[in-house]
Amino acid sequence: MKKLFCSIFGHHFSVSKKVTSHIKEYSCLHCGKQVTTDVSGNLSTLTPELREINRTLEHIYQKRHASHSHPQHQVA
Ligand SMILES: [Zn+2]
Numbered sequence: 142m143k144k145l146f147c148s149i150f151g152h153h154f155s156v157s158k159k160v161t162s163h164i165k166e167y168s169c170l171h172c173g174k175q176v177t178t179d180v181s182g183n184l185s186t187l188t189p190e191l192r193e194i195n196r197t198l199e200h201i202y203q204k205r206h207a208s209h210s211h212p213q214h215q216v217a
Contacts, residue, residue, distance in 0.1 A: 147172050154184075160195045161202040 147153075152174055154167035164178045166187060175187035177195060185191060 144172050147174070152176075158195075160199045164195065164198060166192075166195060 147169060152169040153171055154176060155170050156165050157168040157175065158166040160166060160177070163182070166175060166177045167184070168175045176184045177187045177191050179185040179191065
């Protein structure tokens with residue numbers, strides 16, 4: 142029934158993980174489907190490959206921002 146709900150009303154994605162300022166992972170509150178922002182800014186199903194890419198991006202992102210003591214809000 143939960144998946145039927147999603148197929149009728151669409152998934153209700155909530156951010157599950159912030160990877161970078163532009164890329165986030167989401168999971169559906171109703172069925173648990175996981176998606177992520179891909180490099181072109183669209184939502185893609187979170188595959189093990191994309192999850193791996195996100196871990197790499199997250200690592201690079203945190204490294205790059207580690208020296209900033211005052212996190213600044215970036216306008217996309
Ligand atoms: Zn769903």
